[in-house]
Amino acid sequence: MLSKTALFTGTQVAYFVVCPTKLWLFSHFLTRESESDLVALGALLQESAYSRAEKDILIDQKISIDFIRKGEKIILHEIKKSQKLEKAHEYQMLYYLYYLKRFKDVEAEGIINYPTKRKVKKVVLAPEKEKEIKKILENIRKIISLPSPPKPQKKSYCKRCAYFEFCFGD
Numbered sequence: 727m728l729s730k731t732a733l734f735t736g737t738q739v740a741y742f743v744v745c746p747t748k749l750w751l752f753s754h755f756l757t758r759e760s761e762s763d764l765v766a767l768g769a770l771l772q773e774s775a776y777s778r779a780e781k782d783i784l785i786d787q788k789i790s791i792d793f794i795r796k797g798e799k800i801i802l803h804e805i806k807k808s809q810k811l812e813k814a815h816e817y818q819m820l821y822y823l824y825y826l827k828r829f830k831d832v833e834a835e836g837i838i839n840y841p842t843k844r845k846v847k848k849v850v851l852a853p854e855k856e857k858e859i860k861k862i863l864e865n866i867r868k869i870i871s872l873p874s875p876p877k878p879q880k881k882s883y884c885k886r887c888a889y890f891e892f893c894f895g896d
Contacts, residue, residue, distance in 0.1 A: 733788055733825065733829075733863065734753075734788070734821075734863065734866050735788055735789065735790075736788075736789050736790065736818040736821055736822055737752065737818075738752065738753060738866055738870075739814075739817055739818050739820075739821040739859075739862060739863075739866070740811070740814040740815065740817065740818040741814075742817075742862055742865065742866050742869070743811075743813055743814040743817045743818075743862075744811055744814045744883075745878070745879075745881070745884075745887070746869050746875075746876040747875045747876050747877070747878040747879075747889070747893055748887065748889050749866065749869055749870065750869055750870055750872060750874075750875040750876060751875055751889055751892065753866075753869075753870040754870070754875075756889075756892070780793060780794075781793050785825070785826075785830070786825075786829070788825065789821070789822050789825050789826075791803070791804070791822060792804050792805045792839075793805075799834070799835055800832060800833070800834040800835070801834065801835050801836065801837055802819065802822055802823065802826075802834055802835070802836045802837070803836070803837050803838075803839055804818065804819055804822075804836070804837075804838050804839065805839045805841060806838055806839070806840055807840070807842055808840070808842070808843075809840055809843065809845070810883060811883070812838075812847070815838050815847075816838065816847070816849055817858075817859070817862065819836035819838055819849040820836070820849060820851055820855050820856075820858075820859050821859055821862075821863075822834075822836065823835070823836055823849065823850075823851035824851055824856055824859045824860075827851060827856075835848065835849065835850055836848070836849035836850075837849070878893035878894065880894065
C-alpha cells in the first residue's frame with residue numbers, strides 16, 4: 727500500500743495515461759510546459775472561466791483542484807480547453823477523488839468542465855475505478871524509478887506535446 731508521501735500529483739496521473747515517457751521526463755524535473763503556447767492558452771482559459779470561483783485549491787502539495795463547489799455534495803471542478811485527452815482528464819479527477827477519500831476522509835464527486843465546448847463530464851469514484859487508480863499509482867512509481875525514460879511511442883497528439891523535440895528530434 728502506498729503511503730501519503732509516496733503519492734503523486736494529478737499531472738503525473740494524467741501524464742501516465744497520456745505517455746509514460748512524458749511522465750518520466752516531467753517527474754525528473756525536465757519540464758517543458760513553461761515554453762508551450764498550448765499550456766499558456768489553457769492557463770488563460772482556466773483563469774478567465776468561472777471567474778467568481780476561488781481557484782487553484784492546493785492540498786498537501788499533491789493535488790491542485792481548479793475550484794470546488796460545496797452544497798449537499800462537495801464537487802471538484804477541473805477546467806480543460808479540449809476533450810482530446812479526455813481519458814487523462816478523467817483519471818486525474820479520479821485520483822483527486824481517491825486522494826480526498828483515502829487521506830482526508832472526504833467523499834466528493836468531480837466535474838470536468840470544457841467551457842469552450844460548453845460541455846461537462848461527471849466523474850464518480852466507483853470501486854472498480856478506485857482499484858484502477860491504485861494500479862496506476864503503482865505503475866507510476868515503477869516508471870519514475872527507471873534509470874532512463876521509457877522509449878517514446880509516436881501518437882497522434884505527439885506533435886503538440888512540449889516534449890516532442892526531446893522524443894523525436896534529430
